[in-house]
Amino acid sequence: MHAAGVIDEIGSVDDGNTQTDSLALERQRGITIKSAVVSFVIGDVTVNLIDTPGHPDFIAEVERVLNVLDGAVLVISAVEGVQAQTRVLMRTLQRLRIPTLIFVNKIDRGGAQDEHVLRNITETLTPYVVPMGSAHGLGGRDAGFTPYGAADGAFTAAMADLLARHDDAILAAYVDDETPVAYGRLRDELAAQTGRALVHPVFFGSAITGAGVDALISGITELLPAGEGDADGPVSGTVFKVERGPAGEKVAYVRMFSGTVRTRDRLRFHGDDGRDDEWKVTSVRVFDRGSAVPRASVAAGEIGQLWGLADVRIGDAVGLPRTASEAHHFAPPTLETVVVPRHPGEKGALHVALAQLAEQDPLINLRQDDIRQELFLSLYGEVQKEVIQQTLTTDFDIDVDFRETTTICVERPIGTGSAVELLGKAPNPFLATVGLRVDPAAPGSGVRFGLDVKVESIPLYVYKAVEEFRAALEETVRETLRQGLRGWQVIDCTVTLTQCGYTSPETTAKDFRLLTPLVLMSALKRAGTVVCEPIHRFHLEVPADTVGAIAPVLARLRAVPRATATRGPACTLDGDIPADRVHDLQQRLRGLTHGEGVMESVFDHYEPIRGPVPVRRRTDHNPLSREEYLLHVRRRV
Incomplete structure (x- = not known):
């Protein structure tokens, strides 16, 4: 932002005066807590920067912006190197195929390393990296970064070798020494493969001193793909952030992919839960050159703030919905x-x-x-x-x-279970027939809902279309599965509607909505569930002479070492540990290693609990108990 002329002085996270960390808590703690947006211009390219937290406790802020990005810059410390959170972020960026540059920051700090961090990146993140220059003067205020050019033979050879792995034409030219690949063609292909998230250029520098920042800026404009969108096309955008204004009103942050939204427009927005509402836009601000400024409209390629969308939620599609994506990119809170x-x-x-x-x-x-x-x-x-x-x-x-x-904890079905309640037959008190089947699904697959009924059994005089009926039932199914047989959320299963019936014109949407939880819980009881606890993958770096003292502590905390490596006086241990034991290990590590131990941990998977099964108190109307559930329903009606 300073190099682009948006701000006059460079801020510092440690000093609490950065431009995007505007909250008092962020300045006080020296960390980013909430995502923030700024916009600036580089040549003829407008860059909308969404600054997100790096602390793992605030990973949700990162998750919300992933669906609106054209590219990303992953920042790694030249001192600490690749950390557990870095690996989580990179895996997600790769899975979503988001073009990503890597910036190794803090080369001016004591202990900064370049070759070690680069090796760390290739071993733990991706082997497909291209160092775009060399760092010098590491560890001092004069540390700098010199970009490579066409005259650097080792650079062009390494780049050609890497690009040839994904391009047969370059491979053929690279193999033929008599016709070396032209540097211009290599740079074009580097931009193309970066844009397809196949390779990742690496820059070194310092945010405090500005070293390497100009090279990074050039990389952003040259190597990351620009967003495409027609301002005259149909309105399409995504809400990635919601906050409250000074008067308590909702403010929606929207990335526009197509079309133009103007003040006083009546805007439709759609939620993953089937909501389809229309609200009038009362005010618009657009991010421009460092701040959000009042405008009459926000168009494709821009990020704006919209007022007037009373029921808007994070993740809502504005106007024409885009292709559906994963609901969650990271592990849920544990x-x-x-x-x-x-x-x-x-x-x-x-x-x-x-x-x-x-x-x-x-x-x-x-x-x-x-x-x-x-x-x-x-x-x-x-x-x-x-x-x-x-x-x-x-x-x-x-x-x-x-x-x-x-x-x-969570619950997973361990078998298949079916249940049905027929209209007009006891003990069903509702004017609808609902039959459901629950099947276990692969770990990590989430909850899927499907229909296996004839269209004529669906009351289309109540619902506008089969898709609306499916969405309404799916919302009820997902809400019900928030609390399973033992009170924990049910995951990794497929729920299928197997029977459906109604009586016209008495049956209403409420009949299906209220009957579904009873049928679903009956089917789930027949399927059975197992309670699973979250397991973290840990990485320890400790003095080798302390491993003997650490091993029995790991055993008592139910940690399972998976790999151990010793390099001189240091030893690394990798393994699994229950999430509720992570804090204990962190607290004990300092004493066990004389203050020299370092620990990283990140959620990895769920495992069935061995021993007493914990039960979570229910906070719903308890459809496991017909009497209690119907009592609540009747009171509410």
């Missing part, structure tokens, strides 16, 4: 806690405040136990919990305490 106001009279205000925070971060999964009047939040870590506590104090003037953090 921790849960109960939030309690210090003043009992503030329970209502606390619920309102947490509901607003859940708008900005849906993954905190606000739940309320109506019987005990308790509020539950899902978390990624202790830092996130501390930030929520401070936010409630500073922004909402509510002081809260948290009960002990517990682990969030």
